[in-house]
Amino acid sequence: MKTLYAEGDSILHRASARSKLVGLLLAGILTFLVTSIPLLIGLLVASALLLLSTRLGLKDLLRRLVPLAVTISILCGLTMLLQTVETGIISLLRLTLLLLVSTAVTATTAISDVMDEITAAATPLERLGLLRAADIGLAIGLVIRFVPEVAERYEVLRDAHTARGIRPKTLSLLVPLIILTLRDADEIAAAIDARGVRR
């Protein structure tokens, strides 16, 4: 399985996982409190510089950003059509800013560190008997782990269609992609049981 984490020695790589996750949370809150377009543009430039400081290659950056950037563009385009142009632009700036910051965090933080921090953050809830903290950490870690896996699976299916002379269409790829992803999820669940990770 591939990983969103990219090894490196940037300032963000060296920062603790906790500080990065808290920073991401604060960036998310701040972004939705700001309504000024010039200020959002300033924050967007800052987040772009933050992402560039991770020293990811251009190809790697595009691979990470393009799929979500397309989705964000569609969403914001619809917002502009259905509401106002200004609302659409604000949404575009907010979501793009979050995309850049979260990409910087996931590229510089190993999944196991994210899981440890989420588990630590959820521990007070475990003490109240509400949940098992390790389960929350594991669940979020698995979601992050599956992102590149699903993207890779999509590429394999697209290549398989092309190899058989069938023009790949999103809908015809979606059904096998969902089935294969669910099958993989079953296997991972079996592996978690077999390895006693949730004891």
Next chain:
Amino acid sequence: MDIRFEDAEVRFAGRTVLLPVRLDLTERRIGIIGLNGSGKTTFARLINGLVRPSKGRILVDGLDVTAEPDAVRRQVGYIFQNPQNQIILPIVRDDIALGLKNSRLPKGEIEFRVQAMLERLSIGELGGRRAHELSGGELQLAALAAILVTEPRLLILDEPTNQLDLRNRNRVLQTITSLPQQLIVITHDLGLLDGFDRVLLFDQGRLVGDGVPADVIAQYEALAA
């Protein structure tokens, strides 16, 4: 360990996948063979509760697998047919450490045990590598390390040399045969069963052979002819 099948049967979607089995497994090296779809994996998965019996029960050292799966899994490690499905975290070292996270061991102790396990299997250089970059043999050894680090008393391996080239096959085989644990190995690689104490043969969901390797392998070859 003493593994006891008491008329364990598995039915799935109205079809009997495994007909009732009644036997005791106490030997140190046990092989399971049979044609594809004969029920080998279902039989093995019953031992650590990955598959539940529709009827009957399985006892591992007196523990009912259905009633106490966690207690059984602490002692029974299972290596999947495809090690890709076994590895949960992308970095080898993180994945091996995952099995120890619930042990409440200090972080330093977990790191020490992970490194010791990597070195024991002579794969110390793989610790920082990403699982998707490993060769088939390396992946199999990484999956093995992730299970062995939890110190199971019994290890079940589902076709451990499947899809490996000769060099990797020999490397994995050498590692497996040197393990002190009790082993149950599902395999199509009949040469792997040299020196085993007992071999079980399955056909169409039924246990049809049970004995020393030479006899059961001969029976299998006749069946497959």
